[in-house]
Amino acid sequence: MTIGMRISGLKGLAIAASLACTGLGTIAGAAAPQGAVAAPAPQAAAEPAGVSNTAPTSAAAPATAAPTSPLLAQNGAPATTIQPGIGIPVDGEMGLQPQVTKNGQFAHWMHNAVLLPVITAICLLVLALLGWVVVRYRRAANPIPSKTSHNTTIEVLWTLLPVLALVAIAVPSIGLLQAQFKPAPAGAVTLKAIGNQWYWTYQYPDHGGIELTANMLKERGEVAPGERFRTDADGPRLLAADNRVVLPVGVPIRLITTSNDVIHSWAIPAFWMKLDAVPGRLNETSFTIDKPGLYFGQCSELCGPRHAYMPIAVQAVPPAQFAAWVRAKGGQMPGSAAPSSAVIPQPGADASAGAQEAANAADAATGPADNAATETAPATTQGATGNPAGAGNAGQ
Numbered sequence: 001m002t003i004g005m006r007i008s009g010l011k012g013l014a015i016a017a018s019l020a021c022t023g024l025g026t027i028a029g030a031a032a033p034q035g036a037v038a039a040p041a042p043q044a045a046a047e048p049a050g051v052s053n054t055a056p057t058s059a060a061a062p063a064t065a066a067p068t069s070p071l072l073a074q075n076g077a078p079a080t081t082i083q084p085g086i087g088i089p090v091d092g093e094m095g096l097q098p099q100v101t102k103n104g105q106f107a108h109w110m111h112n113a114v115l116l117p118v119i120t121a122i123c124l125l126v127l128a129l130l131g132w133v134v135v136r137y138r139r140a141a142n143p144i145p146s147k148t149s150h151n152t153t154i155e156v157l158w159t160l161l162p163v164l165a166l167v168a169i170a171v172p173s174i175g176l177l178q179a180q181f182k183p184a185p186a187g188a189v190t191l192k193a194i195g196n197q198w199y200w201t202y203q204y205p206d207h208g209g210i211e212l213t214a215n216m217l218k219e220r221g222e223v224a225p226g227e228r229f230r231t232d233a234d235g236p237r238l239l240a241a242d243n244r245v246v247l248p249v250g251v252p253i254r255l256i257t258t259s260n261d262v263i264h265s266w267a268i269p270a271f272w273m274k275l276d277a278v279p280g281r282l283n284e285t286s287f288t289i290d291k292p293g294l295y296f297g298q299c300s301e302l303c304g305p306r307h308a309y310m311p312i313a314v315q316a317v318p319p320a321q322f323a324a325w326v327r328a329k330g331g332q333m334p335g336s337a338a339p340s341s342a343v344i345p346q347p348g349a350d351a352s353a354g355a356q357e358a359a360n361a362a363d364a365a366t367g368p369a370d371n372a373a374t375e376t377a378p379a380t381t382q383g384a385t386g387n388p389a390g391a392g393n394a395g396q
């Protein structure tokens with residue numbers, strides 16, 4: 001009886017707790033009944049610019065040319081659909097997302113073929129040794145313990161074997177570390193990602209200074225009438241952004257990150273990419289996307305109360321589509337513009353006067369952290385598009 005009451009008491013507590021949790025959850029969930037919503041045509045896919053469902057964010061972004069092709073969505077980005085299991089998290093999934101960069105594929109292999117087997121083998125060995133000691137040398141079986149205090153052979157072994165295991169792991173690991181910070185080759189597409197509390201701005205300095213501002217898309221119940229909200233075509237809740245970063249596949253990308261306020265981190269799991277965005281400095285890395293698709297990520301450096309609400313959505317498209325997008329955004333492809341942007345300068349790659357000139361021009365274009373982006377990042381953006389206290393905002 002007592003036990004029964006105690007259990008039901010605990011059960012009541014548990015039910016109350018879960019009700020509290022689901023209560024919070026349903027507030028967020030009710031805002032976006034997945035699939036139940038008569039999905040308005042994905043705004044990013046078909047509607048012309050200026051449609052009532054356009055978020056104010058689009059207005060805050062620099063004025064862009066109208067779409068020039070039916071392949072391009074209202075924001076000039078090629079329409080790309082989400083592929084199940086690629087570039088997005090999957091419920092109940094264990095392990096890493098499928099990787100679409102060379103470093104990511106290598107790292108994935110290393111995780112699955114090197115690290116996991118080594119960890120498993122070491123754990124099993126230590127467990128077996130412990131079990132053996134516990135059983136074989138228990139007091140009943142071993143009433144008079146040995147007084148041995150040294151054994152050279154076993155001491156050499158337990159020093160050397162871990163060293164060998166570490167060296168075996170270090171060889172591919174150091175190679176991967178080096179590959180992750182390899183400078184981009186000439187001809188790479190430069191993407192500059194700038195962290196802000198709490199949204200991302202992007203610049204394409206080699207493509208006529210295209211600029212984007214990307215805010216998280218709010219749920220249906222969180223927007224003002226007529227304001228754009230997230231649909232399933234935009235991406236999962238908390239990961240869909242109003243503006244996607246468009247990048248070409250098969251072309252090296254030079255990623256430069258910086259920040260306007262605190263440290264953020266630009267991270268896309270499917271790219272094996274996580275690069276801190278630090279105010280006052282530029283971090284750089286490079287990667288090449290193998291497959292067209294839609295890839296989602298988030299800020300991965302705790303940057304304040306709305307840290308969880310600054311998603312990253314990358315749309316990787318064939319180079320020709322990328323060029324069309326650049327033109328639709330009012331930019332131009334390198335080579336079709338001033339000669340200074342035709343060659344992407346590499347420090348020390350070419351000391352000729354022309355290259356130096358190009359380097360200087362590019363330096364001026366990418367500039368230090370507090371460059372034009374800082375000034376043009378509209379102060380109103382956050383006010384216009386930051387989500388009001390709502391789902392997931394309770395901690396603020």
Ligand SMILES: [Cu+2]
Pocket residue numbers: 195263264265299300301302303307310
């Ligand atoms: Cu952040």
